[in-house]
Amino acid sequence: MSRVLVLNCGSSSVKYRLLDVPRSPEPEPVVVASGVVERIGEDAPGAPRDHAEALSAALAGLPLDGLTAVGHRVVHGGLTFTAPALVDDVVVAAIAELVPLAPLHNPANLAGIEVARALLPGVPQVAVFDTAFHRTLPAAASTYAIDAATAERFGIHRYGFHGTSHAIVSRRTAALLDRPLAEVNTITLHLGNGASACAVEGGRSVATSMGLSPLEGLVMGTRSGDLDPAIIFHLHRVAGMPIEEIDELLNRRSGLVGLAGVNDMRALLARRATGDPAAALAFEVYCRRIRSYVGAYYAELGRLDAITFTAGVGENAPAVRAAALAGLDRLGIEVDAARNDAPERGARVISPPDAPVAVCVVPTDEEWEIASQTLGVLAA
Numbered sequence: 001m002s003r004v005l006v007l008n009c010g011s012s013s014v015k016y017r018l019l020d021v022p023r024s025p026e027p028e029p030v031v032v033a034s035g036v037v038e039r040i041g042e043d044a045p046g047a048p049r050d051h052a053e054a055l056s057a058a059l060a061g062l063p064l065d066g067l068t069a070v071g072h073r074v075v076h077g078g079l080t081f082t083a084p085a086l087v088d089d090v091v092v093a094a095i096a097e098l099v100p101l102a103p104l105h106n107p108a109n110l111a112g113i114e115v116a117r118a119l120l121p122g123v124p125q126v127a128v129f130d131t132a133f134h135r136t137l138p139a140a141a142s143t144y145a146i147d148a149a150t151a152e153r154f155g156i157h158r159y160g161f162h163g164t165s166h167a168i169v170s171r172r173t174a175a176l177l178d179r180p181l182a183e184v185n186t187i188t189l190h191l192g193n194g195a196s197a198c199a200v201e202g203g204r205s206v207a208t209s210m211g212l213s214p215l216e217g218l219v220m221g222t223r224s225g226d227l228d229p230a231i232i233f234h235l236h237r238v239a240g241m242p243i244e245e246i247d248e249l250l251n252r253r254s255g256l257v258g259l260a261g262v263n264d265m266r267a268l269l270a271r272r273a274t275g276d277p278a279a280a281l282a283f284e285v286y287c288r289r290i291r292s293y294v295g296a297y298y299a300e301l302g303r304l305d306a307i308t309f310t311a312g313v314g315e316n317a318p319a320v321r322a323a324a325l326a327g328l329d330r331l332g333i334e335v336d337a338a339r340n341d342a343p344e345r346g347a348r349v350i351s352p353p354d355a356p357v358a359v360c361v362v363p364t365d366e367e368w369e370i371a372s373q374t375l376g377v378l379a380a
């Protein structure tokens, strides 16, 4: 039995989960404790001042005796990290060097690592990167068509994110269909606050919608996803917006919140149900973008066995699943209304029985994937 603490440190929150993992062959982890400390750095009574205070609060009272390891979610591993890494000073320095590529995410991840090292001396710490799963992208998929020397010099490259989720969800899709992973081609749709699509060919990521940063691709709660880069020049030159303000606009005031004033899909669906035209349009833009990626990745894969929805929206919003895949029956993609609307929670198929493409809902479990990769590093 191993006990692993998984930490996902965001800019204003720390999510933690303590897992007991029995020995193989088929380890089913037991969640000992889990929770979230929010509002870090907010100027409010009771809000933790910084990550150190938040993490101390989270760890207080947890049964950490005999802890085997701490697994950290680190969003950006650049090209440096193709696999999870045992944390030492060299790894910390390498993650710090990647901060300019993920200014919203990596500093918080790094703070979590530093604080956990200080609070839990002697416990091995492992960094598990969102980007690592996508290091299998073929060059043609990871290369932006800009001046090659400039791209090389400044690390302009499609890195991809949500890799732990796309990895575990594509594996669980193959298991759900009772087929070997190596034979299954899947499009995984991770629709949470951040959202990304991934084409997975026999377990390997071959295309993904997030790129240099987690801003590209699908429409998200507060992020725009894809847009014409000239919009940025226009806002700068014509609207006179400083670059920092445009960054903030596209990352925090766009997507669903920009279009309809709410970033939460539940709130958006409630507004749409009242006939709010802005909410209806935001929903259409959100679902249409997903459909475009499904079409593109189907073409990329050539043969498609499954489309899998996951994360908060993907697992819980039948209306999004139905609308995103509407009109694709000529491609063998169909959603069965009764199956889609059934209030089930586990991994399940929602397409009609003999459909050529299995449409699935598979709950993600990034924490379990991080714990399992963490133990993998220690075993290596």
Ligand SMILES: Nc1ncnc2c1ncn2[C@@H]1O[C@H](COP(=O)(O)OP(=O)(O)O)[C@@H](O)[C@H]1O
Binding pocket: 191, 192, 193, 194, 221, 263, 264, 265, 266, 267, 311, 312, 313, 316, 317
């Ligand atoms: N029952 C539901 N119906 C529709 N959307 C939901 C439901 N439950 C959660 N969501 C949405 O899931 C999103 C959060 O997804 P989650 O995967 O938890 O995000 P995070 O990226 O923070 O891990 C929110 O937009 C929320 O509205």
Ligand SMILES: CC(=O)OP(=O)(O)O
Binding pocket: 075, 130, 161, 162, 192, 193, 194, 195, 214
């Ligand atoms: C990379 C990313 O977008 O992460 P999240 O969905 O947690 O914001």
Ligand SMILES: [Mg+2]
Binding pocket: 192, 193, 194, 311
């Ligand atoms: Mg998430």
